[in-house]
Amino acid sequence: MICPKCKSQNVNVQVVTETQLKNKHHGIVWWLLVGWYWVPIKWLFLTVPALIVKIFAPKKQKLKQKHISKCVCQNCGYMWDA
Ligand SMILES: [Zn+2]
Incomplete structure (x- = not known):
């Protein structure tokens, strides 16, 4: 060398x-238009099943x-x- x-x-x-x-940042307009209803829906339909999966499924590395x-x-x- x-x-x-x-x-x-x-x-x-x-x-x-x-x-x-990977971090996504949303602007204030996104929160006003989408965020206030999308986040609770996301919590219900994505985060809760994801937590259940996390309990039963083996751990995976999230970091790249x-x-x-x-x-x-x-x-x-x-x-x-x-
Ligand atoms: Zn040199």
């Missing part, structure tokens, strides 16, 4: 784990994890994706 910036061979490879959490190899030059500090 050679640093593309300074051509040094003193390069460290690190495995970085990136965790992505990415393993990325990153190269770090020990000479100049330049970092790039492997």
Whole structure:
């Protein structure tokens, strides 16, 4: 491995784990138009069965994890994706 910036061979490879959490944010207009009735319906028809399933079904990981190899030059500090 050679640093593309300074051509040094003193390069460290690190495995970085990136965790992505999917969060949806709704605006005030959505809440006024949809949210006030959709959320209780969603609770009744999606969350309650989901909770029941969660009790009986085995646990599943919800987080999406990415393993990325990153190269770090020990000479100049330049970092790039492997
Ligand atoms: Zn370098």
